[in-house]
Amino acid sequence: MDIIKYNGNLEIAATDEMQLIKSFDKNNAEIKNDIISKWGVFENRNKSFVENKNIYIANGKVNQEYCFSFKIDELGLSDIGEYYFEGLDTFGLSFDSVTNEIKGIPVTAGEHKIKLVIKINDWGHGKLLLEKELTLLINPDPKSLWKNIPTPNDIEYFKPDSNQSFVKVESVQKSFFGENKFTKQILIAASQRGRSHAQEGRPRDDDFGLYYLKEHDWYIMTVADGAGSAKSSRKGSEIACRTVVEVCTSKINERISEFERHIKEFHSDKTDANRKCIRDSLWEILGNAVFLSVKKIEEEARGADRPIKDYSTTLIVSISKKFKFGWFVGAFWVGDGGIGIYDKNNQFVKVLGESDGGEYAGQTRFVTMAEITQPPELYRRLRFEIVDDFTALILMTDGITDPKFETDANLLKVDKWSELWNDLSKEVNFSYNNEDSAEQLLNWLDFWAPGNHDDRTIAILY
Amino acid sequence: MRRLPVYLLIDTSGSMRGEAIASVNVGLNALISCLRKDPQATESACISIITFDKEVNNVVPLTEIADIQLPEITTPESGPTHLGKALQLFCQKIDEEVVLSTKERKGDWMPILFIMTDGKPSDILLYREMIVEVKKRKLAAIIGCAAGLDAKPEYLKELTDNVISLDTTDSATFSQYFKWVSDVVGIGGRSMGATDTLTLPPPPSELHSII
Numbered sequence: 001m002d003i004i005k006y007n008g009n010l011e012i013a014a015t016d017e018m019q020l021i022k023s024f025d026k027n028n029a030e031i032k033n034d035i036i037s038k039w040g041v042f043e044n045r046n047k048s049f050v051e052n053k054n055i056y057i058a059n060g061k062v063n064q065e066y067c068f069s070f071k072i073d074e075l076g077l078s079d080i081g082e083y084y085f086e087g088l089d090t091f092g093l094s095f096d097s098v099t100n101e102i103k104g105i106p107v108t109a110g111e112h113k114i115k116l117v118i119k120i121n122d123w124g125h126g127k128l129l130l131e132k133e134l135t136l137l138i139n140p141d142p143k144s145l146w147k148n149i150p151t152p153n154d155i156e157y158f159k160p161d162s163n164q165s166f167v168k169v170e171s172v173q174k175s176f177f178g179e180n181k182f183t184k185q186i187l188i189a190a191s192q193r194g195r196s197h198a199q200e201g202r203p204r205d206d207d208f209g210l211y212y213l214k215e216h217d218w219y220i221m222t223v224a225d226g227a228g229s230a231k232s233s234r235k236g237s238e239i240a241c242r243t244v245v246e247v248c249t250s251k252i253n254e255r256i257s258e259f260e261r262h263i264k265e266f267h268s269d270k271t272d273a274n275r276k277c278i279r280d281s282l283w284e285i286l287g288n289a290v291f292l293s294v295k296k297i298e299e300e301a302r303g304a305d306r307p308i309k310d311y312s313t314t315l316i317v318s319i320s321k322k323f324k325f326g327w328f329v330g331a332f333w334v335g336d337g338g339i340g341i342y343d344k345n346n347q348f349v350k351v352l353g354e355s356d357g358g359e360y361a362g363q364t365r366f367v368t369m370a371e372i373t374q375p376p377e378l379y380r381r382l383r384f385e386i387v388d389d390f391t392a393l394i395l396m397t398d399g400i401t402d403p404k405f406e407t408d409a410n411l412l413k414v415d416k417w418s419e420l421w422n423d424l425s426k427e428v429n430f431s432y433n434n435e436d437s438a439e440q441l442l443n444w445l446d447f448w449a450p451g452n453h454d455d456r457t458i459a460i461l462y
Numbered sequence: 463m464r465r466l467p468v469y470l471l472i473d474t475s476g477s478m479r480g481e482a483i484a485s486v487n488v489g490l491n492a493l494i495s496c497l498r499k500d501p502q503a504t505e506s507a508c509i510s511i512i513t514f515d516k517e518v519n520n521v522v523p524l525t526e527i528a529d530i531q532l533p534e535i536t537t538p539e540s541g542p543t544h545l546g547k548a549l550q551l552f553c554q555k556i557d558e559e560v561v562l563s564t565k566e567r568k569g570d571w572m573p574i575l576f577i578m579t580d581g582k583p584s585d586i587l588l589y590r591e592m593i594v595e596v597k598k599r600k601l602a603a604i605i606g607c608a609a610g611l612d613a614k615p616e617y618l619k620e621l622t623d624n625v626i627s628l629d630t631t632d633s634a635t636f637s638q639y640f641k642w643v644s645d646v647v648g649i650g651g652r653s654m655g656a657t658d659t660l661t662l663p664p665p666p667s668e669l670h671s672i673i
Binding site for chain 2: 056142143145227228402408451453
């Protein structure tokens with residue numbers, strides 16, 4: 001192939017420098033100088049172009065629309081004629097010479113070698129080319145990178161990677177007119193190890209507890225999220241949930257008549273004194289449950305000769321009952337996540353407490369922190385509400401609230417709860433006769449949200 | 463998206479010239495391609511690289527892993543180690559770039575700071591002033607790396623308890639170090655107590671923790 005053609009007074013063709021020099025010898029000095037100077041300019045330009053130009057081409061993502069507008073002018077070269085890229089088609093891209101865009105949908109991830117080819121104007125029939133090898137990086141689809149490594153079952157404090165529970169309740173109450181009135185409720189919960197844990201074969205740190213206290217028709221629900229940064233937190237969340245259910249059960253049994261009387265009195269006369277009576281009952285029931293949970297965790301930590309911090313966990317608890325006048329819900333909440341009474345028909349939500357967050361993502365408070373079990377702090381975190389009816393009472397860990405609500409402000413918005421409920425209802429059939437709802441709930445927990453791959457736990461009364 | 467901001471401060475003083483800086487470049491490339499394969503990192507980690515010699519330069523502004531294109535990091539012929547000035551730029555950047563939580567906005571994960579030097583700060587007065595400033599800012603971890611026999615870890619110790627020492631500045635040692643950096647980045651972005659810092663994974667045996 002010709003490396004150079006000169007179309008001056010004489011036509012000279014050469015394939016290498018030697019041949020060129022031979023041609024010069026035969027021809028006059030003027031043309032010779034002309035060619036040499038042009039050759040020199042070309043070579044210098046070529047050289048500096050290849051060595052110094054840092055050509056930026058944006059990275060792409062596999063299976064995602066890619067479009068990069070290439071601005072040849074920014075290279076600072078003069079006399080640029082036609083230019084194009086070679087090698088794009090091997091991974092699904094192409095160059096549009098009209099719009100100067102590299103575009104398409106990349107099909108393979110990797111560091112793809114491509115070549116930029118530039119023809120220089122007015123230089124021998126367009127045969128002279130500047131070439132530069134470039135790398136166009138296509139990132140893999142994050143979804144394809146996740147691994148699901150089972151948790152080794154010989155680790156300390158082993159816990160299955162997922163868990164679910166389903167409780168069907170039918171209670172009978174005599175109505176005012178002496179007829180039997182049936183209350184039909186379902187209690188479900190599901191907990192799934194997060195992808196970030198599955199990736200490393202680490203166990204689930206979340207836990208939950210559900211109990212229907214048949215004798216007195218009370219519902220007890222709890223969810224807990226062991227701290228990702230604490231190595232035995234899965235045991236902390238487990239102890240907390242188990243203890244909460246045990247203590248709430250025994251304390252409700254113990255104080256049932258006084259507690260329910262306080263609720264009824266408050267309902268008919270909403271005075272501060274009556275409100276305080278309920279809060280004092282909650283203190284006896286929920287306060288004790290929380291306090292004893294921490295004691296049990298402390299015992300475990302002492303036995304294992306570890307700091308209690310290793311067992312750090314958040315905790316959300318609710319106790320509820322349907323009275324003739326409506327639902328009573330009492331709650332305690334420390335940490336992130338959320339608890340709310342959601343009424344779809346009336347577009348109403350009551351969030352029972354406040355999320356504990358810090359300046360940065362992931363910062364929160366744990367029930368195992370000394371300040372939480374200080375009486376004024378613990379008392380402050382007790383909440384209750386009486387509502388006519390509800391669609392669902394929902395308790396969630398931050399593996400769900402982070403992707404579904406994002407901010408503390410959104411957690412108070414009924415629209416966000418409706419979105420959550422609609423989303424849930426697509427996969428979970430919340431009718432009384434469906435006995436697969438816990439299984440469906442567990443499947444729902446697998447939803448995809450970029451950047452949100454924490455353990456997810458949810459408990460619902462409906 | 464909640465980002466995990468990771469700041470890498472890299473010594474480019476004259477003494478780093480040659481094999482050392484070449485090894486750093488190899489190590490950084492390995493770090494980024496390792497993080498690209500980590501789904502957790504690709505969806506959260508953002509990297510910023512600040513080099514320091516006589517000048518300080520934010521050669522890679524805080525960028526998502528997927529979008530990063532590493533430049534070749536070079537060193538001048540000779541020159542001082544202005545680590546104090548680098549910390550000053552770091553403080554300015556972190557204040558500008560890192561998003562804190564509010565009721566209406568989810569904040570970033572707590573940032574991580576890595577500092578690598580093969581000597582000691584030449585601007586010692588400014589360095590000590592900046593230690594105070596850095597400590598005012600909440601970081602998940604500050605990790606100092608004293609690379610090679612001439613490095614003076616005692617200066618890094620003034621800034622952080624986590625100081626790693628590398629016996630040599632060859633590419634095998636740096637690749638071990640940057641592999642460990644990717645492990646540390648991997649555990650950033652986990653829930654923790656409001657006053658806690660990160661518990662670091664143990665470094666490989668080739669790297670020594672300075673106590």
